[in-house]
Amino acid sequence: MANLFVIFISGFFLAAIVGLLASWLDRKISARLQFRVGPPWYQPLIDIIKLLGKETLLPQGATRWIFLGAPLIGLAGAIVTSLLLLAVGQSSGFIGDLIVVLYFLSLPSLAMIIGGSASRNPLSALGSSREMKLILAYELPFILATFALVAKAGTLVLGDLVAWQAANSWFILKLSGVISFVVSLLVIQAKAGLAPFDIAEAEQEIAAGPLLEYSGPPLAVFKLTKAMLLFVLPFFLVTLYLGGADNWWPLKYLFVLTLMVLIKNTNPRLRSDQALRFFWGPVTLLAIIGFLLAVLGC
Amino acid sequence: MLKQIHNWSLKRSLWVYHAGASACNNCDIEILDLLTPRHDVERFGIMLVGSPRHADVMLVSGIANRQIAPRLIRLYEQLPKPHVVVAIGTCACSAHMFRDSYNYNQPIDKIIPVDVYLPGCPPKPEAMIDAILKAREKFK
Numbered sequence: 001m002a003n004l005f006v007i008f009i010s011g012f013f014l015a016a017i018v019g020l021l022a023s024w025l026d027r028k029i030s031a032r033l034q035f036r037v038g039p040p041w042y043q044p045l046i047d048i049i050k051l052l053g054k055e056t057l058l059p060q061g062a063t064r065w066i067f068l069g070a071p072l073i074g075l076a077g078a079i080v081t082s083l084l085l086l087a088v089g090q091s092s093g094f095i096g097d098l099i100v101v102l103y104f105l106s107l108p109s110l111a112m113i114i115g116g117s118a119s120r121n122p123l124s125a126l127g128s129s130r131e132m133k134l135i136l137a138y139e140l141p142f143i144l145a146t147f148a149l150v151a152k153a154g155t156l157v158l159g160d161l162v163a164w165q166a167a168n169s170w171f172i173l174k175l176s177g178v179i180s181f182v183v184s185l186l187v188i189q190a191k192a193g194l195a196p197f198d199i200a201e202a203e204q205e206i207a208a209g210p211l212l213e214y215s216g217p218p219l220a221v222f223k224l225t226k227a228m229l230l231f232v233l234p235f236f237l238v239t240l241y242l243g244g245a246d247n248w249w250p251l252k253y254l255f256v257l258t259l260m261v262l263i264k265n266t267n268p269r270l271r272s273d274q275a276l277r278f279f280w281g282p283v284t285l286l287a288i289i290g291f292l293l294a295v296l297g298c
Numbered sequence: 299m300l301k302q303i304h305n306w307s308l309k310r311s312l313w314v315y316h317a318g319a320s321a322c323n324n325c326d327i328e329i330l331d332l333l334t335p336r337h338d339v340e341r342f343g344i345m346l347v348g349s350p351r352h353a354d355v356m357l358v359s360g361i362a363n364r365q366i367a368p369r370l371i372r373l374y375e376q377l378p379k380p381h382v383v384v385a386i387g388t389c390a391c392s393a394h395m396f397r398d399s400y401n402y403n404q405p406i407d408k409i410i411p412v413d414v415y416l417p418g419c420p421p422k423p424e425a426m427i428d429a430i431l432k433a434r435e436k437f438k
Contacts, residue, residue, distance in 0.1 A: 027340070031335075031338070031340060034335040035335060036335045036336075036338035036340070036341075037338055037340075037341050038338075038341070039340050039341065039343060040341075043310075043311070043340075043343055046307045046310050046311045046343065047307075047311045047343070049304065049307040050304065050307040050308050050311045050354070052304075053300075053304035053307070053308070054354075054378045054379070054380070055378035055379045056378070057351055057378055203348050204348075207349050208347070208349055208352065211349075212348070212349045212351070213349070213351060214351065214352075215351035215352060216378050219351075219352060
């Protein structure tokens with residue numbers, strides 16, 4: 001039990017530190033692309049510390065426990081996913097189920113929806129409904145893309161998927177792997193709430209969407225969850241497509257993260273109907289093609 | 299000790315909320331100018347946020363006429379403590395040429411507490427950076 005606790009704490013800290021550094025990298029690369037200097041490397045950490053020390057305001061008429069509990073649900077989802085993925089990287093015999101990870105990965109988005117709906121603000125409710133539409137849009141292609149590897153390796157256990165890639169080749173080196181990787185990259189862009197799929201939080205349209213009424217520590221928890229997602233989601237892709245966490249995992253992780261930041265900086269925000277059409281049209285089609293190719297053995 | 303760490307972090311991560319209290323748009327445009335890549339206020343950790351509940355600094359521009367004054371009080375009450383308020387422009391400091399206007403109410407610092415006054419019509423973005431960096435000295 002004590003061992004489990006140590007794993008839990010160390011996994012949380014690793015994911016939090018890497019995630020905060022990743023969100024600094026995101027801001028720094030964005031700044032450099034706009035020909036400015038950008039924030040210092042400890043900026044995301046400072047933001048979190050500052051928010052932890054500020055006052056928590058409850059909006060009048062908000063559902064108190066749901067409003068304050070929602071950020072914790074999201075953080076729990078991010079922590080558990082990072083633990084599962086890290087455990088797969090650590091020990092070979094670990095049974096990490098892919099479907100469990102897929103479920104836990106949708107927890108942060110669900111927390112945003114719950115928190116936004118509980119805060120009794122029309123703009124928050126609008127943001128929540130946008131997030132809901134986004135989930136409806138991206139879950140189908142995401143599951144199809146991840147199951148391409150399952151069809152190829154014939155197992156749902158994460159450790160075995162990594163072992164299969166070690167025995168054969170990285171999944172991204174196959175044609176079906178490339179297609180599924182592109183689909184997954186677009187989906188995790190939406191899951192992390194980065195442009196062009198930041199429609200739920202759209203600062204310029206609906207202030208901050210579901211986060212509008214949050215202040216102080218609950219907002220800090222939401223920001224931390226966002227930062228940890230920047231670790232968890234690319235790491236999930238590394239596990240599935242780039243041969244898992246071997247000694248080179250920082251490089252692979254940075255590769256996926258840089259791709260995400262570049263997509264973020266070169267695309268304007270979509271409307272929710274455009275995002276829905278994009279995910280259900282071309283992206284789902286690509287995912288189906290990738291899945292069929294994987295079944296056929298390409 | 300904890301308070302010192304928190305103040306240290308507050309000084310380096312100022313999130314700015316802009317409350318336009320019926321300004322003529324001149325100061326508002328300059329505030330937008332402040333947030334462009336040219337001035338790069340993210341160096342100091344300054345970021346524009348869309349909700350007063352996220353903010354540490356509230357920039358007020360305009361004369362706060364009778365209609366806007368109760369709303370300004372409401373915005374002020376939504377700022378989580380600790381926070382500072384900066385009055386941007388001569389209008390916000392002393393009502394400028396709208397002093398004799400029919401809908402002029404009372405000075406902004408009679409409506410809400412103001413920490414830093416920045417006169418100018420409009421003030422330059424460089425002056426605003428200076429004002430915000432002076433305002434953060436309140437956190438100690």
